Amino acid sequence: MLRQDFIYPEGIYLDGNSLGLTSHASVQAIGRRLQEWQEQAVNGWESWFGLAETLSPTLADLMGARPEEVIATGSITMNLHALLATFYQPTAQKKHLVATALDFPSDLYALQSWAERHDAELRLIPSRDGYTLNDEDIAAAFQEDVALVLLPTVLYASGQLLDIQKYALLAQQKNIVLGVDAAHSAGSVPHHLHAWGVDFAVWCSYKYLNAGPGAPGGLFVHEKHFDRLPGLRGWWGHQKASTFEMRSYFTPEHGAGAYQISTPSILALAGLEGALEAFRKVGIEEIRARSLELTTHFMKLLDEHTPELRVVTPREVHRRGGHVSVQHPQARLLSLALREKGIVPDFRAPDILRMAPVALYNTEEELQQTVQVLRELLDTRSYMAFEQKSTRVV
Ligand SMILES: Cc1ncc(COP(=O)(O)O)c(C=O)c1O
Numbered sequence: 001m002l003r004q005d006f007i008y009p010e011g012i013y014l015d016g017n018s019l020g021l022t023s024h025a026s027v028q029a030i031g032r033r034l035q036e037w038q039e040q041a042v043n044g045w046e047s048w049f050g051l052a053e054t055l056s057p058t059l060a061d062l063m064g065a066r067p068e069e070v071i072a073t074g075s076i077t078m079n080l081h082a083l084l085a086t087f088y089q090p091t092a093q094k095k096h097l098v099a100t101a102l103d104f105p106s107d108l109y110a111l112q113s114w115a116e117r118h119d120a121e122l123r124l125i126p127s128r129d130g131y132t133l134n135d136e137d138i139a140a141a142f143q144e145d146v147a148l149v150l151l152p153t154v155l156y157a158s159g160q161l162l163d164i165q166k167y168a169l170l171a172q173q174k175n176i177v178l179g180v181d182a183a184h185s186a187g188s189v190p191h192h193l194h195a196w197g198v199d200f201a202v203w204c205s206y207k208y209l210n211a212g213p214g215a216p217g218g219l220f221v222h223e224k225h226f227d228r229l230p231g232l233r234g235w236w237g238h239q240k241a242s243t244f245e246m247r248s249y250f251t252p253e254h255g256a257g258a259y260q261i262s263t264p265s266i267l268a269l270a271g272l273e274g275a276l277e278a279f280r281k282v283g284i285e286e287i288r289a290r291s292l293e294l295t296t297h298f299m300k301l302l303d304e305h306t307p308e309l310r311v312v313t314p315r316e317v318h319r320r321g322g323h324v325s326v327q328h329p330q331a332r333l334l335s336l337a338l339r340e341k342g343i344v345p346d347f348r349a350p351d352i353l354r355m356a357p358v359a360l361y362n363t364e365e366e367l368q369q370t371v372q373v374l375r376e377l378l379d380t381r382s383y384m385a386f387e388q389k390s391t392r393v394v
Contacts, residue, residue: 001290002278003361006210011342012366017184017323017356018346020210020275029274030212033266048266050240051273052216053257058276062209062284063182063201064192065220068255072205072218072272073236073264076183077106079202079219080150082259084110085231087177087200090118090147094175098141098149100125100133104156107181111150120147131158131312131327131352138162142170148177153191154184154321157348159313161189161321168196183207186218188291188322188359190284193220200225205272208322208358209279212271216264221256234261278360287359291322294357297364298324301371308378312352323356330383334374335394337383341373347394 007022036044056067063070073079088097097115099108101124108122115122125141128134133155142149149171154161164180171178180201182191187208193201201220205211229252230237237258239251252258279287299311302324309326328334328351335347345355357367377383 001282001287001360003363005278005281006361008361009344011344012362012370013344014355014357014362014366014370015344015346016210016358016361017188017207017354019206019213020187020208020358021361022212023210023275023278025277026210026212026271026274029270030267033270033273037266044266051266051269052260052264053240055269055273055276056256058279059218062187062191062279063203063218063220064190064196065194066223066255068226068257069194069223070218070220071256071260072216072269073260074219075214075217076181076202076204077110079217079259080107080110080179080181081113082230082232082261083179083200083202083219083221084114084148086228086259087179087225087231088114088118088148090120094145094147095120096143096146097122098125098146099123100138100151100155101127102131102133102155102157103150103152104181104183107150107152129312131155131325132160132314133162135163135166138167139170142167142174142176144174146174146176148179150179150181152184153180153182154189154323156184157352157354158325159184159321159323159354161185161314161319163318164198165192165196168198171199172197184321184323187279187284188287190288194222197224198222205275208356209272209275210360211275212268215268215271215275219256219259221259223255226255230259232261236260236262236264282360290359291357292317294359294362294364294367295320295322295324298355298357298367298371301367302326302374305371306374306378309353309374322358323354325352325354327351328353332394333383333386334377336386336389337377338370338373339394340386341377343370343373345370 182203186203
């Protein structure tokens, strides 16, 4: 869709669900901010001070929120801690936490630390097949003694998309706080966080949002909670108009901005500033339509040509996100062999090969070539040559 707007590396890049590609706009925005630093030094803060807030209208469109309900800040795990410090208010009758057995580990580590503090259980919604979650199992976890449920929008390994609208309603009926980790849907799938009534959400911007490695993430706080004080406070969340009055007491900025804590990295924020231009050119609905076209095509090719790779991503369009995952006992070696041939997927333990045809820059031809190379690798078993290779990134 906008391939020319990106700096496309050599080969075929199918790992935009882990680290999105550099856009020319990001390079320019970072260059601009760097120049401001060189030329203006501390005076640069005149334009940097409210930089995160200037990104909120575009982020709000992507997340289905009001601009004051979102802010670019922090990272997923840090934001999750900050939001748990605010929203996890256990009582004797209602104190347990719920997540899923298929969550990204960092979310579970964060939740475990809060469960320990309050002598509560962290209950994990089980998976029947090890890759996906069942609707009834999720619903069954919304028990009376649960204070807070955290759900992923899209499961990081299998790519299953959950019906967040349905669980937000259930959470409201049961008086349970619902938080959402939108790492694998932000920039790939439309959201309606406000209309659904989700209490809070976190996401990163280094995946489908293409903002750069370690770029600031984002968070959403529903406006119905704007009367709460953030559980973790810092001067960056103070009412902007009076920050430099240097008061000894905290007055929150209106909305999600109050959840910022520290001085942001302006150069990292500039990566996001530039990256969001693509999402102003092409709306998220259009991106989703193109993404589904690519993933549908890819799954068809995989079914036809490499049946020994079992697609574990749900087939129904309303149940899958932006990447396609296949299961194979030698998925790790296949991932290494593909990389050696100039095709970049990724591997998730124990046996998942994950590939994301990104709507903004991947093409059908690349998917055809990938499946052809996979077929050759499976026929020749040449991937076995990588058995002894140890790498951190596979
Ligand atoms: C679903 C999910 N949650 C959480 C994280 C952790 O993110 P961070 O390092 O920004 O805290 C990741 C990282 O890839 C992720 O994929």
